Amino acid sequence: MDAMNMVRSELGEEAIILHTKKVKRNKLLSFWKKEKVEILAALDNNENKMLKRDNAEKKSSAKQSFEFSDFMAEEKSFTDKPDIIVPPKREMDNSVKNEYSSLKSEVSGIKEIMNEIKSSIEKGMPAWGETEQNICETEIAQNPYIQKLKQKGMPEYLIKSFIEQNEDIIKEGRDFQNEFKEFVLEEFSESEYSPSENGNKFNIFIGPTGVGKTTTLAKMASDCVLNRGKTIGFLTLDTYRVAAAEQLKVYSEILNMPMHVAYSPQSLKDSIESIKEEDIIFVDTAGRSHKNKMHMKELERLLDEFENKDVFIVVSANVNIVDIENIVNEFGFTENFSIIVTKLDETSRPFSILEIIHRLKIPIAYTTFGQSVPDDIRRFRLDEFIDEALRGN
Numbered sequence: 001m002d003a004m005n006m007v008r009s010e011l012g013e014e015a016i017i018l019h020t021k022k023v024k025r026n027k028l029l030s031f032w033k034k035e036k037v038e039i040l041a042a043l044d045n046n047e048n049k050m051l052k053r054d055n056a057e058k059k060s061s062a063k064q065s066f067e068f069s070d071f072m073a074e075e076k077s078f079t080d081k082p083d084i085i086v087p088p089k090r091e092m093d094n095s096v097k098n099e100y101s102s103l104k105s106e107v108s109g110i111k112e113i114m115n116e117i118k119s120s121i122e123k124g125m126p127a128w129g130e131t132e133q134n135i136c137e138t139e140i141a142q143n144p145y146i147q148k149l150k151q152k153g154m155p156e157y158l159i160k161s162f163i164e165q166n167e168d169i170i171k172e173g174r175d176f177q178n179e180f181k182e183f184v185l186e187e188f189s190e191s192e193y194s195p196s197e198n199g200n201k202f203n204i205f206i207g208p209t210g211v212g213k214t215t216t217l218a219k220m221a222s223d224c225v226l227n228r229g230k231t232i233g234f235l236t237l238d239t240y241r242v243a244a245a246e247q248l249k250v251y252s253e254i255l256n257m258p259m260h261v262a263y264s265p266q267s268l269k270d271s272i273e274s275i276k277e278e279d280i281i282f283v284d285t286a287g288r289s290h291k292n293k294m295h296m297k298e299l300e301r302l303l304d305e306f307e308n309k310d311v312f313i314v315v316s317a318n319v320n321i322v323d324i325e326n327i328v329n330e331f332g333f334t335e336n337f338s339i340i341v342t343k344l345d346e347t348s349r350p351f352s353i354l355e356i357i358h359r360l361k362i363p364i365a366y367t368t369f370g371q372s373v374p375d376d377i378r379r380f381r382l383d384e385f386i387d388e389a390l391r392g393n
């Protein structure tokens with residue numbers, strides 16, 4: 001059979017030869033064997049795709065007899081166009097129909113809104129939903145003092161209502177620090193932290209890793225001993241981090257006050273028993289990720305062992321408010337907790353912590369502003385905080 005016949009018998013009458021080539025053999029072998037020819041053939045018509053495929057299958061069964069079909073099988077991907085599979089038409093079922101029509105109405109709703117925006121822009125009117133210019137972007141908000149409040153992280157809603165209430169003073173260009181202070185104090189009038197009447201026995205510090213729990217605890221414990229003449233005990237539940245207990249031990253030795261490490265729920269009971277005579281017990285815990293549900297549960301169980309407790313959730317000022325909100329929500333499984341904000345010295349936006357009070361409706365008990373024990377801690381008082389935050393650039 002000549003080559004063309006072989007191609008036709010393989011691919012049918014429509015087949016055409018695209019390319020032929022003599023195959024070079026190893027010289028020694030070529031001496032013994034016949035000359036070999038590679039032929040590249042194809043069908044030039046789309047309708048015959050199935051035929052082509054069938055033939056490709058046939059080819060494999062005819063592999064032994066026709067050497068050129070091997071070549072075609074290898075070259076198929078170059079010569080074939082991609083097979084297009086058209087699914088058979090089906091009726092849409094009801095759920096698809098519903099989804100389709102709700103999508104359709106959603107799209108037409110979006111179209112309407114877009115048209116509204118387009119026409120209001122063309123008419124030079126405020127866009128849809130925007131009845132007036134945001135006051136924080138008006139000329140009055142360019143006042144350097146307002147700009148300073150913004151830079152220091154003052155929440156926009158507070159700036160807005162301050163401007164609305166004090167437009168005249170701001171326009172006059174007066175220094176309105178006092179008016180601003182009054183305004184904030186009024187906004188947050190019920191935000192002061194009030195410690196329990198006679199003070200609770202246990203002060204427990206919980207929070208994420210590395211926020212300053214142990215350092216803050218040491219600052220507060222030192223104040224109790226050095227300035228208020230109290231006896232204290234340290235108790236750490238942090239057996240998780242290497243050297244965690246040693247860190248607390250240093251403070252217990254400096255202050256000459258007892259310290260216990262609780263390695264298990266049972267030893268926790270024993271530890272509590274052995275320091276119950278002290279006026280106040282400072283309880284340190286291991287820093288935990290608030291996203292780890294198992295650790296949160298474990299901590300909750302441990303805290304249940306304590307009665308008469310003040311719990312402090314320690315958060316760092318250099319973390320954004322959304323994360324702080326998540327942290328407080330996850331750690332806030334306990335009743336009667338308050339917040340300590342650490343590392344105020346590391347943020348350029350101190351006013352953003354007002355968001356904690358505003359969004360979470362939880363008082364801030366203390367702030368810390370440096371690594372130095374016992375000095376760098378202060379009870380949070382809003383008026384002092386405002387003065388401090390406004391100082392400097």
Ligand SMILES: Nc1nc2c(ncn2[C@@H]2O[C@H](COP(=O)(O)OP(=O)(O)OP(=O)(O)O)[C@@H](O)[C@H]2O)c(=O)[nH]1
Pocket residue numbers: 208209210211212213214215216238241244285286287288342343344345346368369370371376
């Ligand atoms: N700049 C600054 N650093 C602080 C402050 N408070 C604590 N630190 C530092 O933060 C680091 C971590 O403090 P720790 O007290 O060990 O933090 P922790 O929350 O107990 O850490 P873990 O127990 O590992 O979760 C230390 O280097 C502290 O000196 C603060 O107010 N300002």
Ligand SMILES: [Mg+2]
Pocket residue numbers: 213214215238244284285286287
């Ligand atoms: Mg610690």
